[in-house]
Structure formats: structure tokens, C-alpha cells
Amino acid sequence: MESCRYRKCVICGIRNLPKSSTAVLASFPLDPDRCRLWVKASGIEDFVHVPIEKLHQSKYVCGSHFAPECFNSKGNRLPSSAVPTLRLNRPLLSDDLFAEFPLHVKSNHAKFEKGKILCNFM
Numbered sequence: 768m769e770s771c772r773y774r775k776c777v778i779c780g781i782r783n784l785p786k787s788s789t790a791v792l793a794s795f796p797l798d799p800d801r802c803r804l805w806v807k808a809s810g811i812e813d814f815v816h817v818p819i820e821k822l823h824q825s826k827y828v829c830g831s832h833f834a835p836e837c838f839n840s841k842g843n844r845l846p847s848s849a850v851p852t853l854r855l856n857r858p859l860l861s862d863d864l865f866a867e868f869p870l871h872v873k874s875n876h877a878k879f880e881k882g883k884i885l886c887n888f889m
């Protein structure tokens with residue numbers, strides 16, 4: 768078992784992936800265009816206001832939301848171009864929400880970052 772650092776799928780909330788199946792938890796892409804598609808697919812409006820570096824570090828999507836043809840030949844890896852399209856349990860976010868997307872981490876926003884707990888690993 769992993770210690771304090773846990774990963775969880777932002778779409779279905781799964782944390783412990785079955786060992787046997789195509790166990791993939793993919794982190795959000797740093798590429799702004801692809802990250803936008805992932806945020807859109809997640810349906811979580813709050814993510815629009817999170818810097819993409821933060822999303823990349825702390826948010827994941829599990830393999831069950833990617834079409835089988837997205838995976839490599841072994842079925843255990845996703846190329847960086849993959850976008851979640853399956854079993855999305857929230858409606859896609861509207862493009863209107865992405866007017867200011869993507870945000871980036873800025874050092875002078877340290878105060879804001881400190882006060883906001885997005886995830887609880889150290």
C-alpha cells in the first residue's frame with residue numbers, strides 16, 4: 768500500500784485500482800489544449816480555476832474513461848495525446864467557462880496557494 772500519497776480518479780473517484788486489469792491512473796496533461804479537454808471531460812468547474820501545473824501534480828483520471836484504442840499495445844499505458852471520453856458521469860463543461868483557461872502557478876500567489884487545500888498529501 769502507498770503511504771500518505773494517494774491518487775484518485777477525479778471522474779469516478781476510484782482510488783485502488785484492481786491489479787489484474789488495465790490499471791492506469793493518468794495525470795492531467797501539462798499541454799494547455801489537452802488539459803482543457805480533460806477538464807472539460809471531468810465536468811468539474813472548479814478545475815478551470817486551478818493552474819494546470821497543479822492539476823498535473825495532483826489530479827488523475829483512471830483508465831476506464833479512455834477508449835481501448837487510446838492505449839498502447841500492452842494496454843497498460845496511455846500516450847500523452849489520450850483524452851477521456853468514456854463513462855463520464857458529469858456533463859461536459861461549456862466552452863464559456865474556459866475564457867481564462869489555462870491558469871499558471873505564479874510565485875506571488877503563494878499566499879493564495881497556502882490557504883487553499885486542494886489535496887491532502889504533503
Ligand SMILES: [Zn+2]
Pocket residue numbers: 776777778779780781828829830831832
Ligand atoms: Zn475513473
